[in-house]
Amino acid sequence: MGGQRIAVALACAALAACTPVRTTAPGTVGVERQALLLVSSSQMMAGAKQSYDQVIGQARSQGRLNTDPALANRVRMVGQRLVPQTAVFRPDAVSWDWEFNVIHEKTLNAWCMPGGKIAFYSEIIERLQLDDEEIAAIMGHEISHALREHGRERVSQTLVARFGLNVLQLAGSGPVVAGQVANAVQLGWLLPNSREHETEADRMGVELAARAGYDPRAAVRVWQKMSKLGGSSGPEFASTHPSNERRIADLTVYSQKVQHLYEGAKKL
Numbered sequence: 001m002g003g004q005r006i007a008v009a010l011a012c013a014a015l016a017a018c019t020p021v022r023t024t025a026p027g028t029v030g031v032e033r034q035a036l037l038l039v040s041s042s043q044m045m046a047g048a049k050q051s052y053d054q055v056i057g058q059a060r061s062q063g064r065l066n067t068d069p070a071l072a073n074r075v076r077m078v079g080q081r082l083v084p085q086t087a088v089f090r091p092d093a094v095s096w097d098w099e100f101n102v103i104h105e106k107t108l109n110a111w112c113m114p115g116g117k118i119a120f121y122s123e124i125i126e127r128l129q130l131d132d133e134e135i136a137a138i139m140g141h142e143i144s145h146a147l148r149e150h151g152r153e154r155v156s157q158t159l160v161a162r163f164g165l166n167v168l169q170l171a172g173s174g175p176v177v178a179g180q181v182a183n184a185v186q187l188g189w190l191l192p193n194s195r196e197h198e199t200e201a202d203r204m205g206v207e208l209a210a211r212a213g214y215d216p217r218a219a220v221r222v223w224q225k226m227s228k229l230g231g232s233s234g235p236e237f238a239s240t241h242p243s244n245e246r247r248i249a250d251l252t253v254y255s256q257k258v259q260h261l262y263e264g265a266k267k268l
Contacts, residue, residue, distance in 0.1 A: 023149045024089040028258055029203040031148070033196070038156040041114070041149065048113035048151075049097075055119065056101055064104045068122070075120050076100045078135050078214075082143060083116070085211040089147050089204060108229075112142035114151055128225045133209070133218035140205030140212075141219070147204065150197040198241050203254045213265035216255035223248045 020034035059065040066072035079100040086093040096116035107121040108128075118139065125135065145151070206216035227244040242250070 024147050024204070027088050027204060027207050028261060029207050029254055031200045031204055033200070035149070035153045036156055037149065037152055038159050039152055041152060044149070044152045044155070045115040048115050048117055052099070052113050052117035052119075055103075056099075059101075059103045059105075066102050067104045068102070071122065071125065072100075072102045074132060075102050075118075075125075075135060075139075078132055078139055079118060081212040081214075082136060082139055082208050085208045086143065086147060088207070088211065089144075093147055110138050110142055112139075112146045114146055114149065116143070116146060118142065127229075128222070130222070131218070133214045134222050134225075136209045136212060136214035137205060137216070137219035137222050140208035140214075141201045142205075143208060144201040144204035145197065148197070148200055150201070153197070154194070195242050198247075199250060202247065202251055206251065206255045207258045207261065210255075210258040210262035211265055213262065213268070216258050216262055217252075219251045219255060220248055223251065 020036050022032070022034050023037075024031065026032045056065060079098065083098055084094060093116070098116035098118070100118045100120075102120050102122055102125075104122040106123045108124050110118070110120040110124055112118045120135070120138075124130070124138070128134070130138070202219065206219050209218065210216040223244055227248070241247075
């Protein structure tokens with residue numbers, strides 16, 4: 001029993017020694033939250049490149065990669081305007097090995113892996129009839145996830161959650177208590193943190209778009225279109241994303257906050 005107490009004490013001390021870090025500058029939108037990161041950025045980027053190459057390679061072999069050259073060029077042109085603006089949040093991101101591809105698939109999604117590996121699915125552009133400003137809104141959001149290293153943070157959060165459950169087991173807690181704690185961690189920490197990630201990416205995304213000369217209010221239009229698609233994602237407290245209504249309200253405020261950046265960029 002004494003050995004268990006010592007193991008618990010050592011584990012808690014090791015976790016307490018971890019210091020939160022700031023991954024980005026706040027920018028005009030003021031995203032300043034620090035993050036606890038327990039895995040290295042280089043590990044995340046290496047894993048992302050491998051995963052991205054697999055996804056792109058499979059799409060290419062199946063004849064689903066950039067099959068509409070005009071659409072692929074639109075996405076890349078938007079990306080080329082957004083990338084230089086990442087310097088306001090973190091200067092190193094400008095030199096990432098950025099890639100932009102369109103996968104022709106009926107998936108309403110787009111994403112950016114660590115290190116700037118971006119993919120849009122044709123369905124999100126075609127079904128929502130996105131103009132370039134709306135593509136910029138979505139891409140700015142996804143790029144912001146990579147800038148903030150949200151993927152790295154989520155991996156770290158999962159490690160902390162597993163660590164906590166292991167500590168409980170070392171301390172002799174039964175499976176019922178461990179299960180209750182696991183549910184509490186999911187609802188009280190992991191999901192809210194995921195929603196916070198989405199809000200941060202929304203706010204930074206409108207700033208990236210505005211600085212690149214795209215109307216930041218396009219982000220509001222995107223979520224208005226998404227809302228019209230219908231369907232329910234369940235209660236917000238049990239979701240990884242904010243509700244559409246909350247998202248639209250927040251984007252309305254923050255798009256106005258960066259409107260002067262858009263007006264300035266248009267004059268250049």
